[in-house]
Amino acid sequence: MARSAAAREVAFAPAAAVAPLEPPAAREDLAETLAGLGSELRFAAGQEIFGQGEAAEHVYRVLEGATRSYRLAGDGRRQITDFHFPGDVIGLEAGLRHSRTGEAIGPVRLQAVRRRALSRLAETDVGFAAQLWRSTVREHLRSQDHILVLGRQGARERVAGFLLALAARLDAPEVLDLPMSRQDIADYLGLTIHTVSRTFSHLQESGAVRAQGARRIRLADPDALAGLIE
């Protein structure tokens, strides 16, 4: 998404260059606001944090580790909708129930905040309500990007884009430590584990990437990766 982000820069133009359309109020982040609230929790690798269909009683802020959110189709097919990292807020719902399942990828440290507390805050504090809304909108924009990827890109583009997006998100300009398995990546990108693996190999052969074990990827030539997209 380094590239996708660059594309968006063009499409939406730097904010600074545009006359402000509204006061930059309530611009702080939801995660910040949550920082003081709630209690700390730990989950081991693979444990479920919340389940699709369960009552949504908490919201979680990721403190350490990584998580995945997914939906299951009627048969067993799994579609991972997103990965989450420290600073992200997960499990936020407007309805009564969780629309997806959240799981720890590795060991995870979380901060759990009662949904009730949020509701009450939102009812009195307009700025907080705006934060909730913005947070959902941001998630929605990420989903739209995801739709574009799944609807229109080939395997090369998907994997290259995934690596760049992850690097941007983890602030890892050089070496990327993937917390998730190949199967996770496949279920996120709408591919099979085989195609993902093969594509990694191709990227390595082409010199765009150098692997040090399956989970440690050096982005040797980010421009080459970016060139594969579109």
Place this chain on the structure above:
Amino acid sequence: MARSAAAREVAFAPAAAVAPLEPPAAREDLAETLAGLGSELRFAAGQEIFGQGEAAEHVYRVLEGATRSYRLAGDGRRQITDFHFPGDVIGLEAGLRHSRTGEAIGPVRLQAVRRRALSRLAETDVGFAAQLWRSTVREHLRSQDHILVLGRQGARERVAGFLLALAARLDAPEVLDLPMSRQDIADYLGLTIHTVSRTFSHLQESGAVRAQGARRIRLADPDALAGLIE
């Protein structure tokens, strides 16, 4: 989505059967609230209502006709993210700019509401802020469904699911009048126009569907269609 909706019924269980987790306050619809505001507009077939990257100065409520929202990839590839029908609110953004382009499919009648008016309302009326949020969440849930379709379903499933969803949305239990072209459907489902056309033919051969011209589809056997999904 008649089927997808049925699936959700299972996953999330009927709300009535569950102890209420929060008071059913502010449950009314955003579109209702907007009803009084703003002025009426008309667009001809194919006209752009708002463009990706433009300042988001209005929100629109569809009164009559159908619209499509899409994003363009770097090259020309188009991904339609959603279709909209009377009662839907389109062009709602939290940021300054539109993240997608909105176009009239056929002649459309809209009601335009200034974004400023919404912002002001949201700042004073907590219930309205909640409506904004819920509306975005609903959109986001639709996107998640879309992601599942694009990531995990084959052409048959996509087209069958599309027809059922459209029928449910238009309250057309029998005969479906498609406002959009085959190309639109293809760009929504992440397929080519050829595959969509072929798939329609297959559905017709199998008796699930009967076509009366390209745009008028009789859902002869909805259960058969539902059976194709998953």
Place this chain on the structure above:
DNA sequence: CGGGGACTTGAATCAGGTCAACCCCAGTGG
């Protein structure tokens, strides 16, 4: 050091895309 899950790789297969021809029909103008 051994076992087993995670990962890789090859060969065969297939779904969907590409290329190309054609049909259908509404609108236009002679």
Place this chain on the structure above:
DNA sequence: CCACTGGGGTTGACCTGATTCAAGTCCCCG
């Protein structure tokens, strides 16, 4: 009234990229 035109849609033949099936190899953990 009819021939022409052009856009939308359908259909066939072929091709290709991703899946499937089937062995392997690697390496992490006990």
